[in-house]
Amino acid sequence: MTQATTRGEAADGSAASPVESLIRDLPKVELHVHLEGSLPPETLLELAAKHRVADIPGTLAEIRDWYAFRDFPHFIDVYLTSVRALRDEEDFARLARDVARRLAEQNVRYAEVHVSLYAHLMRGVPAHVVFAGIEEARREAERLHGLQLRWIPDFPGDFGVEAAEQTLDAVLRDGPGSVVGFGVGGIEVDRAPFADVFGRAVAAGLHSLPHAGENGGPERVWSALRDLRAERIGHGIDSMRDPRLVEHLAQTRIPVDVSPTSNVCTGAVATLEEHPLPAMLAAGLLVTLNTDDPPMFGTDLLGEYRAAHRLGLSGADLAGLARNGVSASFLPPEEKRALAAEIDAVLAAWSAGRAD
Known part of the structure; x- marks a missing residue:
């Protein structure tokens, strides 16, 4: 499915949807969104011109x-080309500021x-430049929008163990206290070779948050759990191909961060209607709803909630997804309780209005 088709589906009927007000009013968290993949096209054009990026x-x-x-490799090629427009502290601050504003809206x-x-380190952009820019925007987002941002530095697995080590070294040397985890993405290769570097990250107090099972099969998820000590699984839709893995994820309550529109746009799933989100919830998995790379896929978090509703999820189910996000986050317990209570209150008010 092309992105244009996905955009049309995301917009289809959303304004008239009876759950539109609920989707808008629910307090939300986002646990799987890429900073660079959130680069607005208008900003990309300006930064490419600024730095004369071919x-x-x-x-x-x-x-x-x-x-x-x-396909997915083509997406990765476009992604790595687009990040070349990010060069200096001002660029990273501007990007993170744009991301914060859109999330707050x-x-x-x-x-x-x-x-x-690593996509910046390999181009000679120092980690302290990246972190200085995004930290400026993070502080501003909290002050202006009441939005808390936390960071998960990652590396592309297909670049190998050396890339993983360089990324973690940079995080441990220059990373601010707002870094909560360490991840691996890119082309989905074997996760076992990264066991040592993830062990080092966990020992340093970082959460293990790898991508796995997006298009590499259930064994990638098993490896992320076994070798990387994963605390959440990014994407994880291929887990549904292994009943034993589904049972394990349901019993352990290890969260799975799902991004339906992304999966359609990269070809991991042929159509939205075939997405396993409803089956994952029915199997008892702790699923969170996310955008991945929203401008690149023509979506946002509101659009993902609309897509979930088109897959048959009720208003109560959507509120459940919002609660799952809170539960799977690394917010302090008291903040989790407060936000979950607010979600329940919004659902109750919406349900009462529907009854009237």
Whole structure:
């Protein structure tokens, strides 16, 4: 499915949906969104011109066409090309500021944001430049919007163990206290070779938050759990191909961060209607709802809640997804309780209004 088709589906009927007010009013968290993948096309154009970056389309229409991904490797190629527009502290601050504003507009209260740190290190951009820029925006977001941002630096697994080690070294040397985890993404390769570096990250107090089971099969999820000591699974939709893994995830309550529109746009799932989100919830998995790379996939978190509703989820189910996000986050317990209570209150008010 092309991105244009996905956009049309995301918009179809949303304004008339009886749950639209609930989707808008629910307090939300976002646990699987990539900072660089959230680069607005308009900002990408300006930064590419500022730094005279070749190979990035020169108009908004061309960028939208560029974002029609043939498959997952093509998406990765576009992603790594687009990050070349980010060069200095001001660029990173601007990007994080844009991300914070868009999240706040959707009533997102807390977000754990993946930062493709190695994609900058390999271009000679120092980690302290990246962190200085995004930290400026993080402090501003909390002051202006009441939005808390936390960071999950990661590396592409297909770049190997050396990339993992360099990324973790940079995090441990320059990372601020707002870094909560360490991740691996990119082309989905074997996770076992990264056991030692993730062991070092966990020993340093970072949470293990790898991508796994997006398109690499259930064994990638098993490996993330076994070898990387994963505390949440990014994507994880291939878990549904292994009943024993589904049972394990349900029993252990290890969260799975799901991004339906992303999975359609990269070809991990053929159509939205075939997405396993409803089956994952029915199997008792602790599923959270996320955007992954929202401008690249023509979506936002409101759009993902609408997509979940089109998959048959009720208003109560959507509120349950919002509560799952809170539960799976690394917010302090008292803040989790307060936010969950607010979600329950919004659902109760919406349900009472429907009854009237």
